[in-house]
Amino acid sequence: MTKHILLMEGPDAKGLIYHVTKVLFENTCNVFKQDEYVTPSGWFFMRTEFESPLDLPAEKIISDLRKVIPNPEIHFRTNPKVKKDIVILCTKEHHCLSDLITRFHFNELSANIKAVISNYDILEPYVSKFGIPFHTISHEGLSREAHEMAISEAIAPYNPEFLVLAKYMRILTPSFVSQFPDRIVNIHHSFLPAFIGANPYRQAYDRGVKIIGATAHFVNNDLDDGPIIAQDVKKVDHRFTAKDMSREGKDVERTVLTKALKLVFNDQVFIHENRTVIL
Missing domain, CATH: 3.30.70.260 (ACT domain)
Incomplete structure (x- = not known):
């Protein structure tokens, strides 16, 4: 059967x-x-x-x-009911990427990581230890469109079902997003819709919040506004600096991204009117 x-x-x-x-x-x-x-x-x-x-x-x-x-x-x-093929995009931070690779290595991720792509080579030594292809595609000296074209060319041979943005700190253009409709999952380090864009922990600190959070969502053409898949929060207080919040928030980011991907890879997520229905 x-x-x-x-x-x-x-x-x-x-x-x-x-x-x-x-x-x-x-x-x-x-x-x-x-x-x-x-x-x-x-x-x-x-x-x-x-x-x-x-x-x-x-x-x-x-x-x-x-x-x-x-x-x-x-x-x-x-x-x-089989594993999905994915390509991961990242920048410099390792915490979400390393969590996914570890789960993949121990067969705890319902996906095959076909490759990792970054605009920096910082994480290549770590990724290479697991035999996963790593592509460094620097954005220096390139227009956003030219950089994304190079990324698309690197992705194409792997034919992934999903792209995972594991702390990929660049905004994607509508042209790039249109190549993977409802197939790009991002982890954002705030409890959306609060504190969109860059430096959300600094924004949270300046606002004096008492909880910080993370949100995994599908990427669309509006910044950090795609259908939300999973969220979680962690309590903080006035003693936390923005740096403290960032450090503590990494744990939430890892767990939220893992939870979201489990739902997506298991075909439990429907998208309807910029919302998700999860069965």
Whole structure:
């Protein structure tokens, strides 16, 4: 038996769950987990984990579903329950990158790290110890567009399903983002929507906050405004300097990014109207 994940979304209607489970039953599939959600505006989401005979193509399930649920506004896709291929972008900070590489090394990350790309070579010795290709693409002397073109050329041979920005401290242009729609995950060191942009810990310190946080989100064309996947916070007080907050915040950044990627790689995240639905 082969494990699959069926994802479905569209306008709510009577009988949707019945039709899906009936089609799976008729194809001798076994459903072992299912979650649904309907928004207040009537948009339906469903995630179904099932096992199928080894010789049953996923396309057959989609074809059968289209016969009983012909509404073109309802979208289906099936993903075999396997690891995703990713490329990581970073700058100088190691904490998020090293956490992901360690999890990958010990088979605790539902992804294959195909390569790491950075605009500095500082982290290359560490990454190379794990046999992961490392590409240094300096931004010095290049326009933002030229730099991103070089990055795109380095990414292309790996054909990743997702890009992960593990403290990649450069703003991506709409042209670059459009190459990977809803496929770039970023970790931002604040509890968005507070303190967007650069130096959020300094902003938090200046504001005298009593909690600091981190946010993992999909990247879109607006700075730090993409659909939020996961967040967490940590208490601080007046004794914390901006440097203290930054140091303490690194732990939150690691855990939030790991949590978000686990959800994304397990096909649990839907995007709807700049929000996420997580099943």
